[in-house]
Amino acid sequence: MALRYALLGLLAKNEATGYELTQQFKETVIHFWTAHHTQIYRELLKMEEERLAESKVIQQTDYPDKKIYKITDKGFEQLLEWMLNKPVNVPKLKDDLLLRVSMFHFIPVEQAIAFLEKSKEHHQMGLRMTKEWQDEHFPNGTFKEDELGEYLTSEFGIRYMESWLSWCEWAIDVLRKKGEF
Amino acid sequence: MALRYALLGLLAKNEATGYELTQQFKETVIHFWTAHHTQIYRELLKMEEERLAESKVIQQTDYPDKKIYKITDKGFEQLLEWMLNKPVNVPKLKDDLLLRVSMFHFIPVEQAIAFLEKSKEHHQMGLRMTKEWQDEHFPNGTFKEDELGEYLTSEFGIRYMESWLSWCEWAIDVLRKKGEF
DNA sequence: AATTAATATGTGTATTTTCACATATGTTTA
């Protein structure tokens, strides 16, 4: 159900197509929510049925036609109602790499280190990209009224990835010392 | 599919009942995976069908009968095969609180701060509990061969929660300053 | 004395999420 509110939250700022919303998920929502593009399209259709959003089709010749979604008053009402009155669900996490880490005692130390090195690279890249995004959108830490959320969550993302990196280094160190004996 | 490997990983250490596995999920697996108890019971049934695990029923008079699951050779083989040869999926996160944070510009500053204070408390408690668990299981940082994974992931959990806490404080500060104008 | 928590395992159903596939064109990269 919460995917709906994530979409309404984005639409409350700007009208957008399913494709654009998918891009926004990859760029900013990624710090706290993941969703497949097919799920986003399907949810938008349902939201339109329930009159939480409405769409207009834009004909295009060079590219496929697109559908721009706009939030309705009812949609905005329900968004606020959810925000203020619905209980906050516990976070849900599925981390394939940490799952493997939890079984590192089954594999050779070098293999385990290789996993961590790769993950480190991955988070390094993510960190670099998010920092660039922040510099672009909030030059010297300034943000507009309706960018508050993005400012806070992108900072969360950065701290999260930094914490990942330092943990990776620590874990690699533990494994190296273990490998010496 | 990965829930299966999480369960096999735990069973590879010790035989256990569905109930015990659920407890272990709450205690240690929580740092990287979430699963509902009904899902765990169902997955165990499927795993037994596929001969990745086998169970024996223990009759009890005071409490309900229980089923102890044990990993099979086939189960262990498949676990290693997954660990070493299957691609590492991207992590998946659903965080209801951060989703609300992303829409903080819609609500009064005091309300937003209240959300963060509550989340801070929540992570403070989690941190305290995980630290206690660590002290109990790894007194002065020592761990047994097959505890390596738990050692590494619980440390991840601690750093994660510390990072959450410091972000919460930072975000509350941002909101307080914003509220002054 | 009554309620809640812990112990223990599930089923039926609904919802959520992913996977494979479908379609069509323009631009960029190797």
Place this chain on the structure above:
DNA sequence: TAAACATATGTGAAAATACACATATTAATT
């Protein structure tokens, strides 16, 4: 020149996950 990527929106089916409920006893708490 071929392959890959970006643009753009979906469907059908499967898998994963959650929700409500069911059952039964003991121990601890209020």
